[in-house]
Amino acid sequence: MTTQTTAPKTPSAPTAGTAKGLIGIPAPLGRALATGGGVLTIVATFLAWTWTSAFPGDLTVYGYPGGLQILVLIGGALVTLLGLASYGVTPLAWLAPAGADAALKFATLATFATTWYTIIAISAQLGGVVNLEPGAYLAAAVTLAAFLGALALPFERPAPDPFDPDDTGWERFEHTTSQKWQTVKAAFSADSPRPVRTLPAWADILIIVAALAVALTVFTYGIGTEYDELFVGFLIIAGFGFTALHRSGLIIQISQITARHQSVTVFGAFLAAALFPFTQTDDQYATIGVYILIFATVALGLNIVVGLAGLLDLGYVAFLGVGAYAASLVSGSPSSPFDVHFPFWAAVLVGAAASLVFGVLIGAPTLRLRGDYLAIVTLGFGEIFRITANNLDGTSGPDLTNGSNGIAGIPDLEILGFDFGTQHDIAGFTIGRFANYFFLMLLITAVVVLVFRRSGDSRIGRAWVAIREDETAALAMGINGFRVKLIAFAVGASLAGLAGTVQAHVTYTVTPEQYLFAGTTPPNSAFLLAAVVLGGMGTIGGPLLGAALLFLIPNKLQFLGDYQLLAFGLALVLLMRFRPEGLIPNRRRQLEFHEEAEAPTVLGKTGA
Template identity: 50%
Template sequence: MSEVQTSTPAEPEASAQQPVKPIAWPAGIAGVVLVIVGSFLSWSYDSSILNDLSINLYPGGLQILAIIGALLALVLLLAERGPLTALGSWLDATLGLRALGLGLTLYMVLVIVAITVESDGLINVNPGAYVSLAGAVLILVSSRMLPLRQLRDLSQARLPGWVEILAISVMMAVILFGAAYALGLTDAWSFILCLLFIGTVILALFRTGVMTWFGHVAQRHKKVLTLAAFVVAFFFPFTQRGSDANMSIACQVLIFAATAMGLNIVVGLAGLLDLGYIAFLGSGAYVAAMLSESAFSTIDWHPPFVVVMLLGAGTAATLGLIIGSPTLRVSGDYLAIVTLGFGEIFRLAMFNLDGINGPLLTNGPNGIPGIPDLEIGNFNFGDEHTVAGLDLGRFSNYYFLLLLLIAFVILVFARLNNSRIGRGWVAIREDEKAAEAMGVNVFGLKVLAFAIGAFLAGLAGTIKAHQDVAVSPDQYIFLESAFLLAAVVLGGMGTIAGVLLGATILKLLPEKLRFFSEYRLLLFGLLLVLMMRFRPEGLVASRRRQLEFHEEDEALAVAVEEELVEEAK
């Protein structure tokens, strides 16, 4: 690797205080061997649980994950002492090994718990699981005996451009196949174990510094990363073998993400707390339903879907102006209360537009069912299609349409964020009085944020109505607005990747972990509390946002200042 600034690894102070124990490295190697050997042995006596881990010398999916974890630990051990020591001068192998050791230990403990619970007894755990557990514990103990070292700054490492692009491509391919494998797990315990393994690997990569380096590579090749991400998203339906279950979840994630991206303009950029945002999604859905060819449609006019999208989005934007104009004179908690009330007013209005309490538009609590599938030209989104010998069902068709929508929403957000309007929103978020004193049209930009965010949500709503086949008032309750806001906060306010990640987590996990449905809100609240405590800026936060929460971090302040200088150039 080459460096931007020449530096040499300094002798670590920790090494002088913590001498290397000769047994540490061999113990780690022995742990790797035990994990691999144990994974080739049977873990469970019962073949009907955890996708069959009962066959010797034929590892199941969860056993293969353990083998992958052990091989990653082997790479870090060889970087610590062995043929990969040149790499070890850059990687923080010890911290990465500690994360892997702890993660693998928890993974094996949870495997034993899952087998015990699913098969009604610890006696059904076969020796292979205990062998792998012993190996994981040995890796963890070994990592604690290895000394910490002072390393060169991996973020300064540069590789040839084609190598960095190849690294992006490999990362995207791993994400594609990893997501396909995880979503293909129908057993809840297997899915939880897979999530634990993925979290362990990600944590280890962060601790070694690899993810920091990858972040800098992504910044240098933004266009390549964006293109690779959309290629991965495009090929995702082809990995599902025609399964409608996972594609239905994927469609819901994209609708949720597009709506959350619109809310990100209001909350993330302009700093306006909106607790009734789901009403804008619902307005677009109801417009599409009323103009559809459903037998329960209340308007005898069925324009092309492009016109319907514009009408639905325009209606939502108009509602945004209506709620924004009189209420944006207030701020903070008062604005939150007003928007919360608006969301409830919308839901109750949909109940009362039933021809009895008001005009016949929404059929009241019955909603508008029987909405036909979209048909654009000769292409019917309800029909199955075969591409390259692979079946693509109804939800795959809507998935590709939603992929175009999310691309449009991301483009709008990115352009606005980097524009004069975006800078005005950020100024309002930081200090409204100071922004007004500097000549920023505070009220106008606030109303514009509401209108544009509502417009994007309305677009998503028009597609949601056809994909769901029905609309009803109980789909647009306050809890949905709370989840949208949580997706923005959890992922990282004001960022694109963060909101997409937050929306995916909050929409995917409840669908895959239905046996936790009674405790969903409890887990959701616990997750937010932990996030506010350990990472208040969100999972994927911009440098500026991080600095707001970590003002004492001098290194971060320097990095932010350098980014501002580069932007000014």
């Protein structure tokens, strides 16, 4: 019996004469158009795009890009670098270890879309294309040419190496990961006769530092966009640019490096986040930062329930409200019926303990349900909490929560003489109120991350995953499903209550309307669940990134008015269509959603 196999092809080695692009332009000409278009795009950003400074960003200056021109400049630079990498320029091989052609398509699309969006916005706002200067016309032409040239490049995917169909799922994952890494190494060594060696640890750490610095810069730029048009352009260039780098293999390579140094990556990520308030001149954007951390911390707690244990909880925001109300009642508010003022550590324990108790009380009778039935019950709990808090006003019920007026006048925190409500000077920087709470929430987020990592890697964490994958099989193997799910519910609820204690002091007021199932702004149960699913279920970075995006984007898209949720919903649909496993996927879920890409391919027939 014989089996015919073919050698795997590296991504940078096209199949001559077989692959074609979407249009009839020859591939060499298309590559030249794309690369040349990227260079001319850079030149066009240094020219004036309009004659009047009425359009935000002042695009009238020659020799100095501003506003949206800067985003187009970044896109043009990325197109140029990927275009040169597609020619096999050795110093740029690191940018496209998996091949540059597919990445070049998305990079040119990002630049084209951002440029034409800017031109359309100028024409619509100023009253026609007559307001455009030669730089805008040049940019429109060269980005269109670059995009068409990229479409002429062939669509090729390397043939996967065959593997034994009887391998276990983990063996298949190891095989797939090994082949991807071999592809990356082959791309680096294509033009060098020397064997490829793994980078030393110090080089890996430098790459991690550079990646975190870029991430901090991108986040700071996105959160600090001064006008609506700039933020929309930022979304376009960031979305397609990230896709381009992912297709080039650079994101995968950096992910492998961070996986080898997880502790360094986590520490560096929190250090980079701690630098964020120092990049702000006032509390305007530090305010958004602290709310993002609150939202992200609650989403990470929900990730234990949904991502690890597989329990669909649609009323999770109620646990945030329980913690916030419990802390506000004992923190010295004049609206509280209890004349007590606990220190911060005691208020934190009260908020987390109250949420823990409610998690056990709600979970004990309901966690014997599964699937949609559990989702309906938890949804009902969320609504019952909000309605109950609204009725405890002394008229419809006991005077406990002050009804719809909520608990107001919650004082600022003071820890060891440090007043979080006043400004402080640190190393020559003035840190305001919201920056103080940002550092506090960052510390709480670190605690939640530690709890998530330790619990996920523990015996109980493995039991959660077993319940999520197949509860019947897990029960047959001796796992106490009810106890395991109740622990997940209780831990997730206590983490939400922990974040609620800080939210109560940040917002000064706790009202029932803050804890809806769905609304135009987070936090609410729908947005929390979307943050977990979009970011990546079962991961640490996924919910953090998903929560940041889901809080920042609605906050910046308020100019759309009634169409805000429509645009946001379309974006979610597209993301779920093209990346259903999430932005930072769990390895197991990534294989599940792309099983067809990892399935063994029969390359020949066997015969006697």
